[in-house]
Amino acid sequence: MRDKTRLIHKGRGDTGTGPHPVNPPVMRVSTVLFDTHADWRANREQRQHERVLSYGARGNSTGFELEALIADLEGGAQARLFPTGLAALGMVLLHYARAGGHILVSDGIYAPVRTICRDLLANYDVTVEYLRADCTDFEEKIRDNTDLLLCETPASVLYEMIDLPAVTAIARRHGIAVAVDNTYASGYLFNPLEHGANISIIAATKYLGGHSDVVMGIATCDAPTAPAFAAMSEAMGMTTSPDDAALVLRGMRTLDIRLSAHEATALQLAEWCAARSEIAAVYHPALPDHPGHAIWARDFRGANGMFTIEFETSINRDRADAFADRLELFGIGASWGGFESLATVTDPQPIRSRADWGGRGPMVRFHAGLEDPADLLDDLSKSFELL
Numbered sequence: 001m002r003d004k005t006r007l008i009h010k011g012r013g014d015t016g017t018g019p020h021p022v023n024p025p026v027m028r029v030s031t032v033l034f035d036t037h038a039d040w041r042a043n044r045e046q047r048q049h050e051r052v053l054s055y056g057a058r059g060n061s062t063g064f065e066l067e068a069l070i071a072d073l074e075g076g077a078q079a080r081l082f083p084t085g086l087a088a089l090g091m092v093l094l095h096y097a098r099a100g101g102h103i104l105v106s107d108g109i110y111a112p113v114r115t116i117c118r119d120l121l122a123n124y125d126v127t128v129e130y131l132r133a134d135c136t137d138f139e140e141k142i143r144d145n146t147d148l149l150l151c152e153t154p155a156s157v158l159y160e161m162i163d164l165p166a167v168t169a170i171a172r173r174h175g176i177a178v179a180v181d182n183t184y185a186s187g188y189l190f191n192p193l194e195h196g197a198n199i200s201i202i203a204a205t206k207y208l209g210g211h212s213d214v215v216m217g218i219a220t221c222d223a224p225t226a227p228a229f230a231a232m233s234e235a236m237g238m239t240t241s242p243d244d245a246a247l248v249l250r251g252m253r254t255l256d257i258r259l260s261a262h263e264a265t266a267l268q269l270a271e272w273c274a275a276r277s278e279i280a281a282v283y284h285p286a287l288p289d290h291p292g293h294a295i296w297a298r299d300f301r302g303a304n305g306m307f308t309i310e311f312e313t314s315i316n317r318d319r320a321d322a323f324a325d326r327l328e329l330f331g332i333g334a335s336w337g338g339f340e341s342l343a344t345v346t347d348p349q350p351i352r353s354r355a356d357w358g359g360r361g362p363m364v365r366f367h368a369g370l371e372d373p374a375d376l377l378d379d380l381s382k383s384f385e386l387l
């Protein structure tokens with residue numbers, strides 16, 4: 001089965017015989033009842049190594065279907081759901097945190113992760129160090145006590161690429177676990193576990209939900225990592241509502257056609273912007289002059305709807321604000337991956353520690369939605385006229 005078909009046919013459970021719904025039912029559950037204490041005890045034993053209904057805080061059957069669909073797409077042994085993408089990233093960090101340990105994080109990581117590293121891990125005597133966004137300095141930063149590399153490719157905001165097969169080969173030699181934030185690729189354009197990573201994390205809030213009406217995180221583990229990670233997630237009481245799982249499952253059925261449309265529109269807008277004289281740089285991994293383009297072309301099956309433009313330094317932040325404020329079809333707001341276009345003025349300096357972004361022009365991060373690209377271009381043109 002190809003991935004496009006998996007999106008449609010996996011994660012629908014045992015559909016049974018006779019009249020039955022296309023979708024798995026939304027199972028709202030806290031208490032689960034058993035016929036006998038023997039059954040109840042057997043279930044407690046079974047849930048140690050299998051996804052079975054036992055109690056709502058341990059998951060529900062709607063969520064189990066979503067986990068199965070993601071694990072199948074990501075090529076992992078098991079997926080686990082979290083209330084948000086950030087919660088999934090936090091769980092990964094906690095899972096590998098040990099007093100006296102050392103964790104490496106790529107500089108292009110989703111910025112709020114830095115708060116966990118600074119305000120929580122430091123209190124537990126875990127040292128966190130940031131690598132360059134492309135992780136080319138990984139090997140030289142490894143110490144005897146390094147436990148984990150947490151990285152994101154392409155990186156948030158500027159889309160630096162990591163040569164993941166090279167990085168995981170180094171990690172294996174040193175016995176270091178590798179976890180990758182795979183939100184950009186949504187488990188569909190790239191699969192970190194196939195390139196040697198141990199955990200792949202996706203903010204389902206973005207393209208999997210796809211309609212700006214749900215937040216969720218998913219972490220998929222390889223077979224050796226799965227049991228202990230699942231046990232820790234359950235120990236921490238991590239689960240999500242069946243309604244949210246149903247929304248994400250529904251979003252995923254159309255992931256292929258939505259991503260293709262986001263990709264085509266973003267590339268059209270990015271190329272159009274790149275030709276403007278007011279623009280110093282356009283950051284999009286599918287553009288041939290992007291520094292990570294060769295890695296992207298080798299490892300990825302496509303791009304999503306994100307790109308960032310950098311204005312010439314003659315344009316100050318206020319003018320960049322005015323440019324973005326004037327846009328009528330692009331919203332100002334956090335997140336992305338919904339059906340709608342977004343444009344937010346962004347500054348990498350406070351969210352990066354390994355590169356100096358001073359002396360550069362202001363930047364605008366775009367999400368190309370599912371509108372007619374001609375309307376988006378018209379809207380952009382008017383903002384360029386204002387400039």
Ligand SMILES: *Cc1c(COP(=O)(O)O)cnc(C)c1O
Nearest residue numbers: 084085086110183203205215216
């Ligand atoms: C949005 C995002 C997250 C966090 O997801 P939430 O559901 O908003 O917590 C994590 N990683 C990346 C790359 C993201 O873009």
